[in-house]
Amino acid sequence: MTKYKLNNTARSSSEVTLTAYMAGSDGRRDCHIPLDSNQNDHGNQANRNLEAVNKCHFCPHSCEFLQQTDNLAASLAKEQCDKFGLNELKVESLDSVCLCEKYNGGCKLCPRSGHALGHGPRLDHGPRLDHEPGLGHGLGLDQLNGKDSCPACHGTTCGTPYSKSESYPSSSFPYSLGGEEGGGWRGRAARAARGCWSGKTLLRRAPVLAWAPLYTLRSALADLIAGVTVGLTVIPQAIAYAGVAGLPPQYGLYSSFMACFVYTIFGSVKDSAIGPTAIAAILTRENLHGLGPEFAVLLAFLSGCVELLMGILQLGFLIDFISGPVSVGFTSAAAIIIATTQVKDILGLSFPGGKFLQVWTGLYEHIGETRLWDALLGVSCIVVLLLLRKVKDIKVPAPSSPSRAALANTLWFLSTTRNISVVLVCAGLAYYFDTQHQTPFKLTGTVKPGLPEFKLPPFSATVGNHTYTFMEMTSTLSSAIFVVPLLSILENIALAKVFSDGKYVDATQEMLALGVCNIAASLVDSMPVSGALSRGAVNHASGVATTAGGLYTGALVILSLQYFTPYFFYIPKASLAAVIIAAVVFMMELHVFKPIWRTKKVDIIPAVVTFVACLVTRLELGIVIGIAVNLMFLLYASARPTVRVSRATSMSGVEYLVAVVDRSLSFPSAEYVRRALRKAAQKDINVPLVLDATHVQAADFTAARGIKSLIEDFDSLGQALIFYNVKPSIASVFRGVKPKQFVHCACRAELDEVLSSIAAKLNVERQAAAQQQQQPSAS
Template identity: 25%
Template structure:
């Protein structure tokens, strides 16, 4: 993808042509609406990823801004998402903030390369069963990780594996703070009830304001609970402060800490690169699926390769300002469209609103109860699991797809998403190849089915006709070799074998070797082979293997059934004269 071609395809530039004041009003309302949702959600996702809440705000500000300008979707709202939590949290636990930002930077480079290599359409080859499986698995893991904050306790059992999480949950339930539980339950109830009362209005701000007010009331009566102010702190000019800073994100190298010390090394890159590939793959899937949903809601068409380039640029720049991995957020995008968004300017306004909140309303953010943010993510996890969608598609799913789905779901919960996606994709590919292999058949035509021989009235003992249907690839090579057992009985008066290949779209190396052995076996018995109905790709492949009339005197190519019949008749006359 050339730079000029990419620039011409950016929806932001296209949408600014003929932009009107009426569009700006709608974009403004949509941007402010999404901003209200993005502020608490970005903070909660940052906390769940293992870093301070301000880094989630930095991600929404910087990545959201640049992806909106450079991306290939007109409506995508990008920022931190729940899907990344399961990957980012182990990185933070092992490598800290430096490792998280470096992995996000590497993922941005990978996304950029994917876009430049025009791999946007390839993402849709990931089966729906894999996507649904790991999405539901991520939802379960997110819900489990929110329980400590929801109950207001810090688990003494550390670890990100399934057993450690269960042990930690068992402990926090016994150490629950009833003030935190009350705030969490109130927030959870508000997030479920208020959308039904205030239709079309995002409940996040109202519910969290209520949580802060209830928290102040509990504090007045001497009850303690965990807030951002009491849990997090930051260092500025050598002094330590509580809460989150009301300052602009500072420019610094992602692989350096607050002292300026660099942690970048070849070993660190080798360790983080596989995780970065997973982040990039998941980010590509999430953003492109989000764009597809947006297209369906607005009757527009996104540009997948440009979207990957935009996601790459955003994820490359964001770590220099403290932002971590970002991608298209489906729920925020859908809400933006419902709020009237017309152009990517709505996403830009959303980022600027988050920046304004960071600078002006930090005292309010510091008072947010941790239990309320945990309740917010529990609602996100429930929406991500989408049990209504699962209930609708499950009865119609083939048995093999159910196996893939539950494999990805189980592996995501018990181990991690990297293993789940790898095994899920391998299993899906194996099942797909098994299905395709069943479609490929090699059949000897009976007297009633013969085509060419009947047209020229050739003696049935003189010519045999085979039909191959389906792709001739490594999955059916064994079937082709087994068919030679039937050919071994050919002999006597049989002099011609016609093989119809009209329904063979391609032949790979393994299939070619098996096919060549089959042809050589036929020719070893002194018979002529007529190959009929070859497409250009198959002709090219067979030609390179020496299975063409130019390189093999015992092989004929025919474009049609009639031409194959004529070739067979010529062979019949020739053999009759010789006899």
């Protein structure tokens, strides 16, 4: 009786080892046989019904192993063994036999000789010959001899050992360890449904449940310090970002508390400080068209719905289409545009227009109207903010002593709270001048006091004498409904990766968290929110322990809305503009262009195109143009694969050409590959051409038609075309268009045999032609 056991030691979940213990075996020597975990479903049902006495479990052919050993180990006839998805099969006490699985004419399992294909001599474990030129790894073979043949393969071993890199049809054994439920779509649906309600999934989708039971007083103190520090940073920024978005100042504060509370529950990145950001603000401004706050609140709601849907559908791969150069061009252009829109407030000017070219045109036309005190205050604030940013980097000698440690902490706190400090000082200065009945600065003005009303986002809005319906509002927002959430996700995930310390960032969870944050924030009149890199840096530097730091940030914003909004009246606009400029100037990643130039110069093109397009057009249109240019480069690379052609000689002395295509065949490259192979073959029309498809991982219908035309071209020239190492799935694609002939060699021994037959046929034709020439001359 044969017994089996599963051995999962030191293996991944996708690898299972089956060990067969033979009845009456003396030793316990294992024979390792590689087996692809993705097995072919074709014939599985028939195989399960075969008699184990004279049939091999893996293939419908009789297995001589069973007849020679009178043992059922290789048949795996026990029903439960059909449920194992195998990656490796370890069979004990098998010295001269194998387990075989016939596929495409070849044996996939053979511990002695690799695959069995065709009817050639078996492959012994002799020394490996060097690869012949031009054939790469796929054409190396072991030394052939004519000794014992494989009992299970009927002496049909081939010259190329099985490699795990080779591809086989991707279907697995029909059952898993879960019983009947493991097979078919019903089983998969049942497992997915159970997974959605499992404790592990709940902890992953609500991270607060993971860290709350372990929350300590020390963590609470760290979160309190970080939350208050971020709150002091976000209050002036929120008021300023509201101006960037073209909204009343209170809407910036409305955007700064609800999302913090929600992210505490669903957020997975402790350093992420959710709230209004510069990029979200400028995108909101460009898509509001001056129609009022209702459109901004609806944009936040729709952005949240899109982000939530993307998280549910796991569409994080869309962010992968925004490459590094495109992202650099976009963020740099956005920073310049944001800074440009604040130059008006720095100089105390007022004129319409918020686009890059419009602002600079207006500055040129109204430069004579510059308010001196506003300009002095704005420039001074920028200088002070930049200097205070560097204060934290001052090295304090002997920081271990209490006094020096206190000094270092003071410098750090002064640098971190620089925004609120500058704004408070400027507001106090403006208040002093107001008591003297002087107004040298343009002030923020009245900020609506109190908390916003908790209500559904507006699904209709009245602007002037026209009432916009929900459909009209969404039509007005147009592409912003998709661009704003996509870029918000990109910004938040970029922030998460910066402070993750190499840990895995769950992009799906961040999409879900941002979606819920925006939907919840829209209930309190918020504009779109995301994680801000500048506040994230403050959060990280403050030593935040968990996402609970957002609770204190949100609470501080609520206090300011409830009690301090009357004092916001005196904040000079120039000081808020200085806060924005000092923050976004570090978003410009122009320094990245130099390493891009050193690595791959062509990547400069999409970066520059994105940068210029964002400046002269709209931001969302600019990034779409940059992505399109980047995709054009990718498509061009796929349309022009490298085709290397070299000469080689078979073991029987037949010369032939070897053509290696270095990537998959698809419709853009089909005609190019056909022309390249025809051109290479025309140089030596009497030599067969072997197309090595080792690197061809996929092919489509257009490529198959191109191969069919290529076969016809070679047939008309009378030149042999042989396909080597074509994967079964790709071979079926080529055969689907019914070519005139498809000569395919799956191993080196078969290739040598075909080349020899072609050479013999050519010799016969040449001799016949020579005889025909001699007969007329003799006559």
